[in-house]
Amino acid sequence: MRLTQGQFSFLPDLSDEQITAQIAYGLKQGWALNVEYTDDPHPRNTYWEMWGIPMFDLKDPAGILMEINECRSTYPRHYVRVTAFDSSRGWETPRMSFLVNRPAEEPGFGLIRQETAGRTVSYTVRSYSADRPEGSRYA
């Protein structure tokens, strides 16, 4: 499967140049860029691991790309995403989020159906990657 979270997952994987252009857009809006990674991309797994804290004071797209690339080379088989945080009043939330790395093999998710009263089914989405202990997934 192909995980389609993020703003640009239906496009071909982004080049460094394309990532830089998107970072430049976020910086121009005054947002702080952040890099996060995970080996469990469950749709409700909100808190991916942080690659440092959001880069509030780094305004150079090339510098942020360097951080992305360091994260990618450390975790080549993880999902890596870039998030842009807007601190302005009334937003105070991510305004961009897009994937910049994905494992070569994406096992995807199973759907567990627990049949309950009547015809009602209780659904659970389960990450196949989470079958293994954290850190040894996508090995």
Place this chain on the structure above:
Amino acid sequence: MGAVEEINGGVMDAKERYKSGVIPYAKMGYWDAHYEPKDTDVIAMFRITPQEGVDAIEAAAAVAGESSTATWTVVWTDRLTACDVYRAKAYRVDAVPGTGAGTGKEAQYFGYIAYDLDLFEPGSIANLTASIIGNVFGFKAVKALRLEDMRIPVAYLKTFQGPATGIVVERERLDKFGRPLLGATTKPKLGLSGRNYGRVVYEGLKGGLDFMKDDENINSQPFMHWRDRFLYCMEAVNKASAATGEVKGHYLNITAGTMEEMYERAEFAKSLGSVIIMIDLVIGYTAIQSMAKWARKNDMILHLHRAGNSTYSRQKNHGMSFRVICKWMRMAGVDHIHAGTVVGKLEGDPNMIKGYYDTLRENHTPVNLENGLFFEQDWASLNRVMPVASGGIHAGQMHQLITYLGEDVVLQFGGGTIGHPMGIQAGATANRVALEAMIFARNEGRDIWNEGPAILQNAARWCKPLQAALDTWKDISFNYASTDTADFVPTATASA
């Protein structure tokens, strides 16, 4: 244009004023050219078409009177109250540009009326509207009447819950940022069995849509009862979520004949894990407020279909502007509302729609006559409402849609998804690719208004479904003149 001359206002001696009989509304105290609205006043602006021979100021005073304390004749019981406070005050009347003598159109006037806050019950749209649009629209002295805009004071806004979820929290819950959300209404809207209906939902969501949607009139009919629909739709939603790794949703329409039935359907949707439910505008203001409270309490996004609004919002001389509906619905607490597409099949002038979208999404809107915003409005941190663009739109218009509507909007391609020649999944994928490619290009700094078609063609080179969509709908546009347009654009459109 300019303020209409005061011709029959003026203060009367109290004894004279309260003598039994009939006196003009303006003289009863419903007109005060020197009144300065307080920060806590509710202000309404009406487009007034007086009957022949009825003076504009008297007509405005009559509207003020009939929407507040007045009756047709003098009553002495007014004198038991602080009646000066409770009387609404018409304080400004302007001739509408392009109407009246010499224009070939009957004279219309913009009348501004201020209401003291104590006239209204806290947190009740029903009470607010019972005054503002209660009796007055049938009043004989005016030939036609339209509520154009309102200024809701912060003090009153703070008595309303506002949107149950709001744009910020909706996006956080769905984990979707920086692009419009994508949806589609299941078609045909009537007649599918639950099993067949869920098929359409699954195909659309798996192909790349974020939401699928019930239509306004799909409730619980002989061909598909509501529980069946809910069960099959949630199977489709969860299966698509597992297939893509994304949070997905289907707006389950809980509209029903009684509140008890609506609560029952909402509870069932919640028990099945749905992230969103849907109601129709026709259920009424109180029912909408009740469902908004329920939605806040149960972590549910609340989608509102504006079914019925065009019966009173479309014609320019009578009824009310949709921007007022937007204001009331933000106060009432819905999270989504259909607010126009500009380019699609339903009524929508670009300037007017900009006014609606700003009203729904901004925390503060300044006066903007071109966009139909007659008042500065501070939203007092009520959540933002996500507008929904739906009706006759397709992937080939993506650059226009994003230019007009921005990124905090749900773009709904019903026919544009389900009518795709390669199937529903392909239709959904075409829309998602077009959307992502256009946001990507916009962020890169490209001029999407002019380069849009080239950007789409370029993406279609590696995305066959998009190519097929562009080929199928390349000549489809809906170019009809709007009926509801601004009175203040340099390029005319005076009055319909």
